[in-house]
Amino acid sequence: xxxxxxxxxxxxxxxxxxxxxxxxxxxxxxxxxxxxxxxxxxxxxxxxxxxxxxxxxxxxxxxxxxxxxxxxxxxxxxxxxxxxxxxxxxxxxxxxxxxxxxxxxxxxxxxxxxxxxxxxxxxxxxxxxxxxxxxxxxxxxxxxxxxxxxxxxxxxxxxxxxxxxxxxxxxxxxxxxxxxxxxxxxxxxxxxxxxxxxxxxxxxxxxxxxxxxxxxxxxxxxxxxxxxxxxxxxxxxxxxxxxxxxxxxxxxxxxxxxxxxxxxxxxxxxxxxxxxxxxxxxxxxxxxxxxxxxxxxxxxxxxxxxxxxxxxxxxxxxxxxxxxxxxxxxxxxxxxxxxxxxxxxxxxxxxxxxxxxxxxxxxxxxxxxxxxxxxxxxxxxxxxxxxxxxxxxxxxxxxxxxxxxxxxxxxxxxxxxxxxxxxxxxxxxxxxxxxxxxxxxxxxxxxxxxxxxxxxxxxxxxxx
Amino acid sequence: xxxxxxxxxxxxxxxxxxxxxxxxxxxxxxxxxxxxxxxxxxxxxxxxxxxxxxxxxxxxx
Numbered sequence: 001x002x003x004x005x006x007x008x009x010x011x012x013x014x015x016x017x018x019x020x021x022x023x024x025x026x027x028x029x030x031x032x033x034x035x036x037x038x039x040x041x042x043x044x045x046x047x048x049x050x051x052x053x054x055x056x057x058x059x060x061x062x063x064x065x066x067x068x069x070x071x072x073x074x075x076x077x078x079x080x081x082x083x084x085x086x087x088x089x090x091x092x093x094x095x096x097x098x099x100x101x102x103x104x105x106x107x108x109x110x111x112x113x114x115x116x117x118x119x120x121x122x123x124x125x126x127x128x129x130x131x132x133x134x135x136x137x138x139x140x141x142x143x144x145x146x147x148x149x150x151x152x153x154x155x156x157x158x159x160x161x162x163x164x165x166x167x168x169x170x171x172x173x174x175x176x177x178x179x180x181x182x183x184x185x186x187x188x189x190x191x192x193x194x195x196x197x198x199x200x201x202x203x204x205x206x207x208x209x210x211x212x213x214x215x216x217x218x219x220x221x222x223x224x225x226x227x228x229x230x231x232x233x234x235x236x237x238x239x240x241x242x243x244x245x246x247x248x249x250x251x252x253x254x255x256x257x258x259x260x261x262x263x264x265x266x267x268x269x270x271x272x273x274x275x276x277x278x279x280x281x282x283x284x285x286x287x288x289x290x291x292x293x294x295x296x297x298x299x300x301x302x303x304x305x306x307x308x309x310x311x312x313x314x315x316x317x318x319x320x321x322x323x324x325x326x327x328x329x330x331x332x333x334x335x336x337x338x339x340x341x342x343x344x345x346x347x348x349x350x351x352x353x354x355x356x357x358x359x360x361x362x363x364x365x366x367x368x369x370x371x372x373x374x375x376x377x378x379x380x381x382x383x384x385x386x387x388x389x390x391x392x393x394x395x396x397x398x399x400x401x402x403x404x405x406x407x408x409x410x411x412x413x414x415x416x417x418x419x420x421x422x423x424x425x426x427x428x429x430x431x432x433x434x435x436x437x438x439x440x441x442x443x444x445x446x447x448x449x450x451x452x453x454x455x456x457x458x459x460x461x462x463x464x
Numbered sequence: 465x466x467x468x469x470x471x472x473x474x475x476x477x478x479x480x481x482x483x484x485x486x487x488x489x490x491x492x493x494x495x496x497x498x499x500x501x502x503x504x505x506x507x508x509x510x511x512x513x514x515x516x517x518x519x520x521x522x523x524x525x
Contacts, residue, residue: 294511296507297507297508297511300504300505300507300508301507301508303501303504304501304504304505304508307501315482315483318484319482319483319484319485322484322485322486322487322490323487330490330493331490331493331494331496331497332497334479334484334486334490334493334494334497335475335493335494335495335497335498335501336497336501337479337482337484338474338475338478338479338482338494338498339498339501339505342509343501343505343508343509345519346508346509346513347505347508348519348520349513349517349518349519350508350511350513350517351519351520352517352518352519352520353513353514353517355520
């Protein structure tokens with residue numbers, strides 16, 4: 001499967017047809033998904049019908065949109081008209097199908113992209129591994145014995161396996177960046193409030209973001225540009241004008257002040273995750289280190305707010321059908337209903353304090369670098385891992401480097417650092433609020449230098 | 465203060481007030497998770513935050 005930019009160009013110029021592209025994507029899904037379990041729903045007939053309409057529009061001389069014929073899939077917490085929005089749960093499977101598309105789905109479709117299916121996730125997005133008990137774990141296309149990361153694990157895995165060139169995920173504490181890193185693809189978590197979340201099942205609204213996964217920086221930017229814009233249906237969505245990024249990528253990183261995030265982000269976990277940051281910093285000639293003060297407390301505050309908001313959202317179900325929750329998630333939600341309000345309110349006030357410190361840091365730098373995860377992809381079912389010499393629970397620790405950043409809504413691109421013959425690791429390219437352009441320019445620079453790349457995974461024994 | 469027995473007693477009293485009926489298995493998991501939350505929250509609660517730092521909710525009347 002080619003990339004977003006190539007597909008859209010070739011379909012628009014009639015070098016190929018949307019029907020051929022979508023047929024190829026569906027064939028690839030049929031061949032590869034059984035081993036990976038990224039898709040919970042494939043919309044074959046609808047996708048082929050949509051592709052036919054794109055081809056007809058082009059034949060009639062109408063503009064099919066900038067993403068003409070690009071197959072995409074979405075984490076199954078996005079509403080898709082006519083499809084039940086699972087949000088990774090058994091409980092929501094009893095609900096009626098969505099009556100309309102989520103804003104992001106509608107805008108991608110309006111741009112000519114073709115939705116081919118919905119993707120697996122941790123239940124209600126409360127996890128970092130997509131070991132979903134109801135729908136099965138999503139397997140990492142780079143090593144099928146390992147997790148894809150989460151909670152947007154289906155999104156990153158579908159892209160890494162080459163089943164689709166573009167997928168939407170959501171990120172509350174790292175849920176786009178973690179799976180992007182573990183599966184070796186690019187993931188963008190934009191600034192909090194940049195993209196509309198309307199029609200996406202929320203988890204912890206204080207931190208919920210949506211964003212794309214793709215195999216190139218350009219593809220991230222093309223999707224991001226289509227998704228930008230105000231939307232009254234999401235009260236958090238900004239009224240700021242869109243700031244298109246795709247045309248900015250060729251500017252490189254010249255003039256950007258780039259530093260390594262020190263302290264909390266610089267120790268613990270596997271050495272290769274920190275080595276990857278050093279490689280990226282070298283390539284960018286970044287030698288400075290800067291401290292985001294009290295980042296470990298930022299992570300703690302994000303933890304408290306997440307568990308409180310998430311539990312509140314699902315309180316009715318917890319009261320009446322707790323047994324229907326994923327056992328991996330259930331007791332955390334139940335415990336979240338009992339968190340003292342003083343913890344929550346203080347954590348929210350700490351968030352404002354930390355935001356002010358982060359703003360101060362970004363007066364002197366434009367971009368920060370940090371590892372995305374403490375380890376490459378763990379084995380499916382791996383309960384414990386080593387961090388700073390101590391055995392720690394694997395699953396919640398996957399977000400240790402991502403949580404302090406989404407806590408204050410910073411835009412981040414997780415870039416996949418090339419390590420031939422080894423599992424991929426990700427580096428977070430972090431920019432000041434509303435400066436996605438800087439993060440994407442740095443990602444594009446690294447990609448042009450061959451430091452980061454996301455080739456489609458080779459699956460043993462798989463065809464297509 | 466936040467020892468396991470205290471957390472367990474809190475869970476046993478607070479869960480019914482929230483309308484939750486916990487199975488023995490769920491109770492163990494809830495106590496374990498809430499103990500973690502109390503420990504994590506300590507990192508936030510012990511930090512001396514000036515009184516004039518206000519939260520930043522997104523609310524437009």
